[in-house]
Amino acid sequence: MASPVEQALGVLVATFHKYSGKEGDKYKLSKQELKDLLTKELPTFTKQSNEGDLQKIMGYLDSNSDSEVDFQEYMIFVASLAMICNEFFQDYPNKLPRDV
Ligand SMILES: [Ca+2]
Ligand SMILES: [Ca+2]
Structure with a gap:
């Protein structure tokens, strides 16, 4: 049985591939x-974002400027x-979102 942190790592990897495999x-x-x-x-994190914000996020993340976001x-x-x-939660640990 994987620990919560091991499960979290698996979720991060699986989530990337769930979306990266859709096109191109x-x-x-x-x-x-x-x-x-x-x-x-x-x-x-994104519910307040508009199309322009998402474009900006893409620009920040795409550090090698190939118009795609790789795993790194x-x-x-x-x-x-x-x-x-x-930073946000360190003084309020009881406010962390939890579903594990
Ligand atoms: Ca892709
Ligand atoms: Ca890139």
């Missing part, structure tokens, strides 16, 4: 694939979100 390069997220991932898997670029994004969550 199956190991990279196109703009549309990234948009689907952000809106469906991170609704709390995605993980840098996930790590950044984790750091934001840590």
